[in-house]
Amino acid sequence: MEILRTLPGLRDALGSEAEIGLVPTMGALHEGHLSLMQRSARENAVTVVTLFVNPTQFGPGEDFAKYPRTFEEDARLAATAGAGILFAPEPAEVYPPGDLTRVRVEQLSDRLCGKFRPGHFEGVATVVTKLFLMVGPRRAYFGEKDFQQLQVIRRLTEDLHFAIEIVACPTVREADGLALSSRNRYLDRDERMAAGAIPRALEAARTLAESGERAATSIVSAAATILGNEPLLRLQYLELVDPATLLPVETVEEEAVLALALYCGATRLIDNVRILPGLPAA
């Protein structure tokens, strides 16, 4: 695996390679990231993993400065997961001096997490657009764990006419169902235990819907009750939404997504589950 830090270096290494798979990450790699890399390595001639803690997607008071940075270990893991190139640019390589350009996906960026993290998805859309233009991939791999991010990226890919296939990859979870996240390492033992209620809550909602319940209020409150039993969890939002618009649904007629963000101690965690309508109870 080659490690590159500049755009000219990256372009030299890629040459006219046509089948590039791109896996954007912010590092502190775990099995979730590795599953994206492994899939890309299977489906493309070369996989470019980017490791960039993107300053524009963090708000004031968020964890940009203390975001975990574990470069040596990340490089080792990316190589074993099949990365051909690890691109780890400095911020000035991505945001040239004097940069003024931003990419904003309307509406989708303002819902769910967007209500609590103004500017976050503009930062995401901007950096992903830049990475698409820098790397020129045929396919790009994103986790369903960050469902809103995935929808924002799908929208911008279509709107900006990128000829890139967006590949959505399933959420990789711990044995108790907690979604792997770089931020899980902030949790102490009690918080880690409490966080186990997140997958249990989502699963209870999913099971209720599959048993025939269609009313969003009932489905959401099944999850809310379980989360409410954990004093260390502080819910930010819990919404049952249409996957395309991210707007709340009142009844589950077609596939919906139950998405949440909460604080576990001082750590903000997100997760979601796909909700499919079951047959109404007889």
Ligand code: AMP
């Ligand atoms: P991040 O480094 O947090 O920006 O994540 C980089 C990519 O890995 C994003 O596409 C995430 O959605 C994806 N990802 C993060 N956690 C998981 C997980 N537990 N399972 C699958 N994909 C994940």
